[in-house]
Structure formats: C-alpha cells, structure tokens
Amino acid sequence: MARTDPALYVEVLTFYARQMALLDALDVEGYVRTFTEDGVTDHAHRGERVEGRAAMLAGATAALPRYADAAVRHWNDHYLVDAEDPDRLRVTYCSLVTRTARDGSVTFEPTFAITDVLVRVDGDLLTASRTIDRDTPAPRAVAAAS
Amino acid sequence: MARTDPALYVEVLTFYARQMALLDALDVEGYVRTFTEDGVTDHAHRGERVEGRAAMLAGATAALPRYADAAVRHWNDHYLVDAEDPDRLRVTYCSLVTRTARDGSVTFEPTFAITDVLVRVDGDLLTASRTIDRDTPAPRAVAAAS
Amino acid sequence: MARTDPALYVEVLTFYARQMALLDALDVEGYVRTFTEDGVTDHAHRGERVEGRAAMLAGATAALPRYADAAVRHWNDHYLVDAEDPDRLRVTYCSLVTRTARDGSVTFEPTFAITDVLVRVDGDLLTASRTIDRDTPAPRAVAAAS
Structure with missing residues (x-):
C-alpha cells in the first residue's frame, strides 16, 4: 500500500482543524477563504x-439564522490522504455533525462521507472541491435482507 | 514515555481508515482480508x-440483513500504538458506533474499548487479533457510590 | 501557515490518548499526575x-459517585498544536462526551472547546492549564436571526 508522508498527513489534519473551527464558528468569510x-x-x-x-x-x-439556537460541530474521522502529486491531494473522511442547544442537549444530523480535492497555492493548502454524500444503508445489506 | 515513530503512527491510522471503510460499507470479503x-x-x-x-x-x-435499515459508522479515538517489535504492534483505541437510518436519524450502539495486535505481512499491516470490550461503569465509581 | 512537527504532533496525540484513558477510567490519581x-x-x-x-x-x-451508573468517554477532535517554544505548547481541540449506561444506551453531555497549555518536564509532557468552554450558539448566527 502507498504510504502517506507523516509531515503531509499532519499538515492535512491541521488544515481540517482550522477549516472546521471556522465552519463551526460560522465565520463564513474565513471558511470560504479556505x-x-x-x-x-x-x-x-x-x-x-x-x-x-x-x-x-x-x-x-x-x-x-438556521444556527441561532444551537452550536454546530463537525467531528471527522478516518482521513485517507492520497497525494496525486505533491500539490494536489485527494482526501476522504467521514463526518458526524452535532447541534448543541442552549440547554446543553445534543442532537445529530445524518452522518456523511466526504471526498475533497486539496491543492497547494502559494505554499498553503486550499480546498478545490468538496463532495458530500449522506450515509445510506449499504446496498449489500439491503440485498441480503430482500 | 516511549515515543511512537510518526511514520508508523500515520501508517496505523491509515490502516484503520481503510479497514473501517470496508467494515462500514459491509464489504465483508474486503474486511476479512485485513x-x-x-x-x-x-x-x-x-x-x-x-x-x-x-x-x-x-x-x-x-x-x-441486520444492517438493511441503517448505515453503520465506527468513530475511533485515542489510538495508542505500542511497537512490541517492528513487525508486531499492540494498538488500543475506543469506538463510538452510529446507525444512520434512511430518514437521517442517528442512533448509537454502546461504546467500546478495543485492543488489537497488528502484524506486518509482506510489508503491509494486518490484524492478527481484536479484543472488544463494551464500556461499563468504572469500578472505582461503583465502589465510591456504594 | 506554521507547520507542526510530525513527531511532536504524534507525541501530543499520544499524550491525550493516555490522559483521556486515565480520565475515563476515573483513575483520578493517575489523571492528576498528567x-x-x-x-x-x-x-x-x-x-x-x-x-x-x-x-x-x-x-x-x-x-x-456521579459516575456509578454510566461509563464516560471523551471523544476529541481537531487538535491544533502551537509550539510557543520547544517546551511549551498551546493545544486547542473540541470534545464530545458520552455516557454509556449499563443497558448500553448512550447519552451526551454538551460539547466543549478546550485550550490547554502543555509543558515539558523531565522530558515528558504535562498539562499546565486547561480551559474548558461549553459550546453555545455562534454570536454570528444569533445576530443574523434577530
């Protein structure tokens, strides 16, 4: 299996930590600039x-306005980083999304699978494309049950 | 404290990202081959x-067939990678398991602590053993309350 | 953007994996020693x-005694590691906290944003300070809705 360079892997996780912080703070201008x-x-x-x-x-x-009543958080896992070339990465991961209301109660949005293309511009990573798929039952299981 | 080599740590996290993707897609043949x-x-x-x-x-x-009505996702955290020797690793982590129904609602299985032994075969990591323990209240707390 | 050294990043994640294992096992003496x-x-x-x-x-x-009826787990994400100097790190992350009852049902505490200062003492990392903020709706969204 191809190995991911540790420095690149850490750079990618750090990129997402910053991007998700902007997204969840609803800093829409900052988020868009990623x-x-x-x-x-x-x-x-x-x-x-x-x-x-x-x-x-x-x-x-x-x-x-849809986020006035609850803090949103995206919890990502299982990053796979595929360096198509040094300045273009394909990254897949899955995301669990919480909404925490003022009373502290937590509710959940559906879970998602995400595929991003990240590109390096002036030394830093930016997202060139993001494809988000809502999780649905595995076709394999549906077929087995029918 | 013993330090984990960064390249090995990233290899282990990438191994789990691939293995969990196979598991959650219910690609049972692919999963078993890990x-x-x-x-x-x-x-x-x-x-x-x-x-x-x-x-x-x-x-x-x-x-x-038990998974025909909901997409499953395993969300892992707190990996500890202990290289007993270069080709044999003891890895512990915990796992939160979601089930996302067709209507997008999310429910949870119990949380778990997992201990794996990974071995290197022909250059790649494989799981030699996996021990899964369901989380139960800490004995310390039970004793304090009684 | 400043890059985080991969070896330091892995050391930090390993530190949290150990610290959270002590916290969630309610090993209060061990936790305090971190x-x-x-x-x-x-x-x-x-x-x-x-x-x-x-x-x-x-x-x-x-x-x-408050934890006699449910196992607690802290699920952290989006670590940002800022080495103010080699022996003093500012680390931010967010945390989702589960409680798993004896019957396996899972409930959630509010979500949190955490800012830690870690210092190196005799070679190992220790937490010098931890500031925990409960998530509340983003001011930006509240303003947009009013």
Missing part, C-alpha cells in the same frame, strides 16, 4: 452544487 | 470468539 | 477554577 477562488461544494445527496467563493459566501450567509 | 488468515476477533463482553478468515466471513455474511 | 504540580483547570462556562494537583484530586474524588 477554498480556492473557483472552489466547488457538491452536496451530492441533494443535487446541490455551489461554485466559487462568492456563491458559497452568499449561500452560507443566508443560512446563518 | 486480518491474517488465522486472525481472531473476540467480543469479550459476550464471550464470542471467532477464529480465522473463513469463520469471520461466514459470521459477517449471516449478519448482513 | 498535570503539573500547580496545574489549573478552568471550567470557564461555570466560573469554576481549580488550582494544583491536591485540589484537583479532592474534587475528582468527591465527584466519583
């Missing part, structure tokens, strides 16, 4: 594709 | 020990 | 500051 100017997010499960920082910022800003 | 031919899984809390790939595959295949 | 003698924990959201191992041990011991 994408390339023409970066794309694709919520594949609902056919919603947004292209470019300006469109992402408009969408994220419009969504802000 | 164990040695005589690999063992031991659900210590229910006295259920399975030895060898063939027995593991039979058990996992029989269990498939 | 702090400096004058270590501080500050639950900022409830104005509760505890200084020194002796006070921490007294508080933790008194709290033990």
Whole structure:
C-alpha cells in the first residue's frame, strides 16, 4: 500500500482543524477563504452544487439564522490522504455533525462521507472541491435482507 | 514515555481508515482480508470468539440483513500504538458506533474499548487479533457510590 | 501557515490518548499526575477554577459517585498544536462526551472547546492549564436571526 508522508498527513489534519473551527464558528468569510477562488461544494445527496467563493459566501450567509439556537460541530474521522502529486491531494473522511442547544442537549444530523480535492497555492493548502454524500444503508445489506 | 515513530503512527491510522471503510460499507470479503488468515476477533463482553478468515466471513455474511435499515459508522479515538517489535504492534483505541437510518436519524450502539495486535505481512499491516470490550461503569465509581 | 512537527504532533496525540484513558477510567490519581504540580483547570462556562494537583484530586474524588451508573468517554477532535517554544505548547481541540449506561444506551453531555497549555518536564509532557468552554450558539448566527 502507498504510504502517506507523516509531515503531509499532519499538515492535512491541521488544515481540517482550522477549516472546521471556522465552519463551526460560522465565520463564513474565513471558511470560504479556505477554498480556492473557483472552489466547488457538491452536496451530492441533494443535487446541490455551489461554485466559487462568492456563491458559497452568499449561500452560507443566508443560512446563518438556521444556527441561532444551537452550536454546530463537525467531528471527522478516518482521513485517507492520497497525494496525486505533491500539490494536489485527494482526501476522504467521514463526518458526524452535532447541534448543541442552549440547554446543553445534543442532537445529530445524518452522518456523511466526504471526498475533497486539496491543492497547494502559494505554499498553503486550499480546498478545490468538496463532495458530500449522506450515509445510506449499504446496498449489500439491503440485498441480503430482500 | 516511549515515543511512537510518526511514520508508523500515520501508517496505523491509515490502516484503520481503510479497514473501517470496508467494515462500514459491509464489504465483508474486503474486511476479512485485513486480518491474517488465522486472525481472531473476540467480543469479550459476550464471550464470542471467532477464529480465522473463513469463520469471520461466514459470521459477517449471516449478519448482513441486520444492517438493511441503517448505515453503520465506527468513530475511533485515542489510538495508542505500542511497537512490541517492528513487525508486531499492540494498538488500543475506543469506538463510538452510529446507525444512520434512511430518514437521517442517528442512533448509537454502546461504546467500546478495543485492543488489537497488528502484524506486518509482506510489508503491509494486518490484524492478527481484536479484543472488544463494551464500556461499563468504572469500578472505582461503583465502589465510591456504594 | 506554521507547520507542526510530525513527531511532536504524534507525541501530543499520544499524550491525550493516555490522559483521556486515565480520565475515563476515573483513575483520578493517575489523571492528576498528567498535570503539573500547580496545574489549573478552568471550567470557564461555570466560573469554576481549580488550582494544583491536591485540589484537583479532592474534587475528582468527591465527584466519583456521579459516575456509578454510566461509563464516560471523551471523544476529541481537531487538535491544533502551537509550539510557543520547544517546551511549551498551546493545544486547542473540541470534545464530545458520552455516557454509556449499563443497558448500553448512550447519552451526551454538551460539547466543549478546550485550550490547554502543555509543558515539558523531565522530558515528558504535562498539562499546565486547561480551559474548558461549553459550546453555545455562534454570536454570528444569533445576530443574523434577530
């Protein structure tokens, strides 16, 4: 199996720690700047594709009131870092999303599988594309049960 | 304290990212191949020990219908990697297991502590044994309350 | 962006894996020894500051009976390791806390953001201070909704 360079792996995890902190603080301008100017997010499960920082910022800003009652957190796991070349990485991971209400109660959004392409621009990593798939029962299990 | 080599640590986390992706996709053949031919899984809390790939595959295949209604995800944390020798590692971690139904609602299985022995075969890591213990209240707390 | 040394990053994650194992096993003596003698924990959201191992041990011991009915687990994510100098690190992360009852059911405490200062003493890392903030809705979202 191809090995991931430890320095690159740590850089990638640090990139996500910063990006998720911006996302969960709803710092929409800061979050959008972690994408390339023409970066794309694709919520594949609902056919919603947004292209470019300006469109992402408009969408994220419009969504802000939905988060007035609960703090959001994205908990990621199982990063796989595939360096297609030194300046272009394919990263997959899964994400559990919590909403913590003012009374401290925690509820959950569905779980997701994410595939990102990260590119290096002026030395730093940026997200060029993000594809988000909501988890659904494994076809294998559905077939076995029918 | 003994230090874990960063390259080995990243290799171990990448091994688990791949293995958990196979497990949660219910790719039972692929998952079983991440164990040695005589690999063992031991659900210590229910006295259920399975030895060898063939027995593991039979058990996992029989269990498939139980996952027809919900996507499963294992969220692991707190890996400790102890290299007993370069080709034999003792790895401990804990695991939170979600089930995401078709409507997106998330429920939880109990939490677990896991101890694995990983061995290097033809250059790649494989699981030689996995011992799974369901979390129960700490004896210390039980004693303090009685 | 400043890069984190991979060996240091792995050492920090290993430190937390050990510290959280002691905390979740309610090994209060062992947990307290992962702090400096004058270590501080500050639950900022409830104005509760505890200084020194002796006070921490007294508080933790008194709290033990509260955990007689459920196993506790802290699930951390998004570590950012900032080496202010080689022997003093500022580490931030977030934490999801589960309680697993005897029947296997899982409930959740609120989610938290943590800022630690780790110092190196006789070669090993210890926590000099820990500041814990309960997650609340982002001010940005509250403003947008009003």
